[in-house]
Amino acid sequence: MREAPVSLFGADRPAALSAGGLYWQLHQSFILIQIRGGLVIIDQHAAHERILFDRARASLAGRGALSQSLLFPAAITLSPDEFERYESLGGTLESLGFETEPFGPRSLIVRGIPAGVRNWNEGRLLQEILGEGRSGVDGFLRSFACRAAIKAGTRLSPEEMESLADQLFATELPYTCPHGRPTMLRVGLAELERRFARSVSPERT
Amino acid sequence: MREAPVSLFGADRPAALSAGGLYWQLHQSFILIQIRGGLVIIDQHAAHERILFDRARASLAGRGALSQSLLFPAAITLSPDEFERYESLGGTLESLGFETEPFGPRSLIVRGIPAGVRNWNEGRLLQEILGEGRSGVDGFLRSFACRAAIKAGTRLSPEEMESLADQLFATELPYTCPHGRPTMLRVGLAELERRFARSVSPERT
Known part of the structure; x- marks a missing residue:
């Protein structure tokens, strides 16, 4: 291949x-x-x-991710499942270029997102990825790439x-x-x- | 059809x-x-x-052809076969928008050509069409349309x-x-x- x-x-x-x-x-x-x-x-x-997936994998492999700061940091409230997934991902999100910190019981503050991502949608992107619950890191990266990529x-x-x-x-x-x-x-x-x-x-x- | x-x-x-x-x-x-x-x-x-062929057929059916005058009238010398074909075509060329007149034994003066024709090529177009000798008026019109149409x-x-x-x-x-x-x-x-x-x-x- x-x-x-x-x-x-x-x-x-x-x-x-x-x-x-x-x-x-x-x-x-x-x-x-x-x-x-x-x-x-x-x-x-x-x-x-394909571009985002490959870049995400390279970022996780330690080659460093480019992050773009949000002009206005976003506060996002997650469902219990989404928040659990967020916590289980550990440093993965940060490796991809997401700059987040927990804020209250089920909320995040997001200050930066991976460079080149177009569908941020005021934070809905992150909720969608965390809500999909695909298994494994590759499944997560596929969710991320699919949701973040430009659409038809x-x-x-x-x-x-x-x-x-x-x-x-x-x-x-x-x-x-x-x-x-x-x-x-x-x-x-x-x-x-x-x-x-x-x-x-x-x-x- | x-x-x-x-x-x-x-x-x-x-x-x-x-x-x-x-x-x-x-x-x-x-x-x-x-x-x-x-x-x-x-x-x-x-x-x-297709456009030129249809327009040529409409012209022959008497709906009149648009002619564009040449800035400099062209003198064209034909082979004996081409000249014979030219004479046998009678008013067909004129109906298409060609303005020609015999000039000497095997030569023409061309003062106008059908509007929209791009491949005039200093007269070579007319020599090519007259030289192909396809039979019938439709055959002649196909030669004309093919030679006069814009090329790839x-x-x-x-x-x-x-x-x-x-x-x-x-x-x-x-x-x-x-x-x-x-x-x-x-x-x-x-x-x-x-x-x-x-x-x-x-x-x-």
Whole structure:
């Protein structure tokens, strides 16, 4: 399953970056990228899941997490189950870049969240992750990646699309999300020509 | 085979025109359009062939052709076969919007060409069409449409893409070029979701 990201990025690198217009977002859900041999279609949510999951695992492995401070610290009240899970996670949340401290019997103050997380939602993100109760650290990381990743229906600028693609191709398993679903489809020019019943000779008619 | 263009344009009309960015050109050959239910991929050459062919047939049926005057009239020398074909075509060329007059034994002066034709190529277009010798008026019109249509590898502005799509959907047989090949492929969002192995429930993960 392990594939070197370098060769992939070589072949699928967007063609002629200077020409511009190589990134296009379809229905605010899919990123279409022109590459030399055709087209790559990226599922933006699945791609971001893979990026966040890998970054979270690297953080837990001690490579340090980037945290972004909240402008206004958030106070969050948890259910008993959620609070129990919060306590059982120990330093895991902190390793990911969450800066929290207990505050009263079932409440937290959150001062910082992992860098790059978009769906903070005034703290609902943390409640959702703590409420899912998937087993094991990997299950928790999958919950985190899924809940924190950009969703379908989020408009992205060309720069954000490029950054997302760059980060995806820099992961070790760019082709699948943490659940094992594809993050991208490749459509070759030859396949398109075939679908259009074109001859591939230079004299195209 | 006859399909009403009205209903098609209803269903496949680009979504939310005001949002912009609904047209994207891939490898200067395919036009991708976001429609409400997904994506339409248009083969720009095949689409333009259909448009020019239909317009040429309407011109021959007496509905009048728009002609664009050349800034500098062109003198073209034909082979004996080409010249014979030119003479045998009688008023056909004129009906299409070509303004020509014989000039010497095997030469023409061309003062105007059909509006919308891009590949004039200093007269080579007319030589190519006259040289192909396809039989019948329809064969001649197919040669004309194929040679005069924009080619793969031609960069189009968003306005040009929109205009081409509009003109295509205004024809009576927008789905095929005069040779019977597809002008467009439709990719539904449901198909994309399926290819990405996504559940179609609102809680997408």
